[in-house]
Amino acid sequence: MDDLRRTEALLSQQQTKISARNVQVWYGDTHAIKDVSVEIADKTTTAFIGPSGCGKSTFLRCINRMNDTIPAARIEGDIEIDGEDIYDRRVDPVRLRAKVGMVFQKPNPFPKSIYDNVAYGPRIHGLARGRAELDAIVEKALRRAALWNEVKDRLTAPGTGLSGGQQQRLCIARAVATEPEVLLMDEPCSALDPIATAQVEELIDELRQNYSVVIVTHSMQQAARVSQKTAFFHLGHLVEFGDTATIFTNPEDSRTESYISGRIG
Amino acid sequence: MSDAIAPTPPARAVSLHATDARTRRRNAAEKRFKAYGLTAIGIGLAFLAALLFAIVSNGSAAFTQTFVEVPITLDAEEIAAAESSIVKTSKYREIIHGALLEQLADAGIETDMDAAELGKILSSSEAAEMRDFALANPERMGETVRFDFLASSRVDGYLKGRVTRDALARDQNLDAAHLDLVDRLAEQGIVVKRFNWDFILGADASDQRPEQAGIGVAMLGSFFMMLVVLALALPIGVAASIYLEEFAPKNRITDFIEVNISNLAAVPSIVFGILGLAVFIQFAGLPQSAPLVGGLVLTLMTLPTIIISTRAALAAVPPSIRAAALGVGASKMQSVFHHVLPLAMPGILTGTIIGLAQALGETAPLLLIGMVGFIASNYPDGVVSGFTDPNSAMPAQIYEWAKRADPAFYERAWGGIIILLLFLMTMNFIAILLRRRFERRW
Numbered sequence: 195m196d197d198l199r200r201t202e203a204l205l206s207q208q209q210t211k212i213s214a215r216n217v218q219v220w221y222g223d224t225h226a227i228k229d230v231s232v233e234i235a236d237k238t239t240t241a242f243i244g245p246s247g248c249g250k251s252t253f254l255r256c257i258n259r260m261n262d263t264i265p266a267a268r269i270e271g272d273i274e275i276d277g278e279d280i281y282d283r284r285v286d287p288v289r290l291r292a293k294v295g296m297v298f299q300k301p302n303p304f305p306k307s308i309y310d311n312v313a314y315g316p317r318i319h320g321l322a323r324g325r326a327e328l329d330a331i332v333e334k335a336l337r338r339a340a341l342w343n344e345v346k347d348r349l350t351a352p353g354t355g356l357s358g359g360q361q362q363r364l365c366i367a368r369a370v371a372t373e374p375e376v377l378l379m380d381e382p383c384s385a386l387d388p389i390a391t392a393q394v395e396e397l398i399d400e401l402r403q404n405y406s407v408v409i410v411t412h413s414m415q416q417a418a419r420v421s422q423k424t425a426f427f428h429l430g431h432l433v434e435f436g437d438t439a440t441i442f443t444n445p446e447d448s449r450t451e452s453y454i455s456g457r458i459g
Numbered sequence: 460m461s462d463a464i465a466p467t468p469p470a471r472a473v474s475l476h477a478t479d480a481r482t483r484r485r486n487a488a489e490k491r492f493k494a495y496g497l498t499a500i501g502i503g504l505a506f507l508a509a510l511l512f513a514i515v516s517n518g519s520a521a522f523t524q525t526f527v528e529v530p531i532t533l534d535a536e537e538i539a540a541a542e543s544s545i546v547k548t549s550k551y552r553e554i555i556h557g558a559l560l561e562q563l564a565d566a567g568i569e570t571d572m573d574a575a576e577l578g579k580i581l582s583s584s585e586a587a588e589m590r591d592f593a594l595a596n597p598e599r600m601g602e603t604v605r606f607d608f609l610a611s612s613r614v615d616g617y618l619k620g621r622v623t624r625d626a627l628a629r630d631q632n633l634d635a636a637h638l639d640l641v642d643r644l645a646e647q648g649i650v651v652k653r654f655n656w657d658f659i660l661g662a663d664a665s666d667q668r669p670e671q672a673g674i675g676v677a678m679l680g681s682f683f684m685m686l687v688v689l690a691l692a693l694p695i696g697v698a699a700s701i702y703l704e705e706f707a708p709k710n711r712i713t714d715f716i717e718v719n720i721s722n723l724a725a726v727p728s729i730v731f732g733i734l735g736l737a738v739f740i741q742f743a744g745l746p747q748s749a750p751l752v753g754g755l756v757l758t759l760m761t762l763p764t765i766i767i768s769t770r771a772a773l774a775a776v777p778p779s780i781r782a783a784a785l786g787v788g789a790s791k792m793q794s795v796f797h798h799v800l801p802l803a804m805p806g807i808l809t810g811t812i813i814g815l816a817q818a819l820g821e822t823a824p825l826l827l828i829g830m831v832g833f834i835a836s837n838y839p840d841g842v843v844s845g846f847t848d849p850n851s852a853m854p855a856q857i858y859e860w861a862k863r864a865d866p867a868f869y870e871r872a873w874g875g876i877i878i879l880l881l882f883l884m885t886m887n888f889i890a891i892l893l894r895r896r897f898e899r900r901w
């Protein structure tokens with residue numbers, strides 16, 4: 195039984211969730227992403243690493259079309275999720291973002307209660323019929339974000355009154371409450387202490403069972419700990435992409451090696 | 460630029476206790492700046508204090524008024540006779556003056572004045588007041604009713620110290636004998652000063668009867684105008700700001716619109732008045748002097764203020780909130796209405812109320828649409844006529860009084876300013892309260 199499940203997981207790991215081909219991004223005249231092609235597998239954690247300004251966030255934002263909100267941004271190439279082109283005319287970016295959740299670098303809870311923060315997504319997407327169902331969704335999301343025990347007695351307290359780490363976990367709970375299929379996390383732990391970081395990493399590992407998780411991080415250790423696949427970006431290029439173990443122990447490209455060993459970046 | 464590092468000067472041992480010239484100069488400059496600041500604030504406060512003192516000392520007298528109490532026995536025959544005569548009020552006047560003379564005799568005050576001469580201490584509105592009462596209360600015929608007649612504005616001014624005996628001596632209306640009588644009547648409690656509700660609630664009166672003039676009708680005119688401004692400027696202004704700030708693409712056209720909105724905010728208000736005259740009255744054919752037109756003109760004037768403050772409030776909402784909402788799959792409109800707008804609310808409300816307060820105090824545009832100079836002597840009949848009937852507005856009424864010859868009106872102009880200021884203060888207070896209420900949630 196247990197073996198069967200593991201095989202299943204292994205099998206689906208090979209399934210491609212997101213497939214990007216020849217993606218180019220410009221901000222006005224700045225060429226931020228240069229011809230990036232990558233296949234991101236389902237039920238896997240993929241880490242994006244690379245020096246500051248190399249385009250990790252930009253590429254991440256292409257996957258849920260958050261770049262649409264930046265007037266200067268221009269995108270070329272194809273990105274497919276489950277074989278469907280997300281830049282197709284027929285795609286409503288709002289529905290795409292319900293399917294591809296995002297956690298931002300800086301915790302950004304709504305200035306509303308903890309409960310309302312988590313319930314907001316399910317509410318606008320009509321995921322719950324009635325109060326009881328919504329309560330259940332909120333509790334589940336908060337439990338998955340490892341926040342339930344800390345906030346269960348003050349769900350009506352403002353979300354902005356939590357500590358930085360709690361706020362970030364609240365944002366994660368908010369993102370998972372809508373049951374997305376892909377979770378994009380842009381440096382989710384940059385504001386967190388080691389304990390909260392460990393909790394978030396544990397959470398990422400758990401979320402991976404169901405979702406395709408993409409995480410941007412500046413911490414090599416974190417990338418090595420949480421991810422199965424790693425992509426190294428440099429000056430807008432995807433330099434190397436492969437199994438995390440390989441990238442960290444035996445990189446093909448010399449730039450990857452220098453970055454990992456701390457010589458560039 | 461060279462990367463060569465400048466040789467570091469040899470370290471000198473300088474005591475922190477010793478002061479050098481540079482530090483002293485810096486500290487002196489700082490002290491001087493603080494002194495300038497304090498002086499500036501002091502001058503501002505002094506002006507404010509002087510202004511408030513002038514307003515209160517000149518205007519507070521408008522809130523009290525001198526009345527003469529006269530008991531009159533309503534005689535059915537007399538009244539019927541008065542009603543059948545051609546100039547009805549003159550008969551009533553005779554009755555009143557007779558009653559006043561009798562009252563003097565009862566009070567033991569001797570005088571050789573005749574009734575008509577004595578009647579000069581009363582306001583000329585007295586006959587109409589008695590007639591109205593008599594016609595309205597036929598069941599009280601035969602009873603003795605105590606009337607409180609307004610004293611003439613000169614008597615009022617004399618008792619308030621505004622008019623001196625010397626000044627009155629040069630006046631044809633009253634002479635020293637009248638004033639002696641007034642002094643004795645005041646001792647007896649027949650002539651009394653009381654709080655003047657009629658000033659706050661009443662209508663404006665003609666040039667000859669300053670004692671009767673009130674600001675109530677003009678207040679109602681201002682109220683209807685503010686309703687128009689609120690109903691139009693708030694939704695239009697907020698909708699325009701949300702569109703410009705959140706939805707509009709950034710291009711030449713929106714830039715052009717933006718620049719023009721800022722320019723509109725600086726357009727002198729009288730220009731809006733002439734625009735209103737041309738568009739609303741001459742072109743659209745709306746009635747002159749109507750609060751509806753005044754409100755429309757003030758709406759035009761208030762819109763830029765509301766748009767600018769609303770846009771500032773929207774822009775102050777951190778972009779991370781918008782990103783968060785979009786990130787969980789909210790549409791642009793949901794993110795604006797669920798998250799951005801509530802956060803911008805205190806700023807929007809403050810801007811709106813400041814815009815309204817500005818509009819409330821505005822006189823110049825009303826000049827051109829005929830609201831200044833209109834004698835607001837009647838209350839409108841209903842809500843609709845409140846918008847469409849000619850009326851005045853508080854600042855217009857104040858201007859009107861200030862320009863009349865009789866100094867008694869001057870006092871009322873100051874009194875009107877007190878009321879206007881109270882309104883403005885209340886509005887600002889509401890703005891603060893709303894701000895607190897919306898901000899305290901988080």
Ligand SMILES: Nc1ncnc2c1ncn2[C@@H]1O[C@H](COP(=O)(O)OP(=O)(O)OP(=O)(O)O)[C@@H](O)[C@H]1O
Nearest residue numbers: 221224226245246247248249250251252253264266
């Ligand atoms: N909104 C924007 N407008 C213009 N240029 C932008 C914008 N956002 C990013 N850029 C540019 O695009 C390039 C890539 O930026 P991006 O934010 O993707 O880098 P990053 O890899 O996430 O860096 P960091 O690790 O510091 O977050 C940079 O050169 C940046 O200056």
Ligand SMILES: [Mg+2]
Nearest residue numbers: 250251252380
């Ligand atoms: Mg980034």
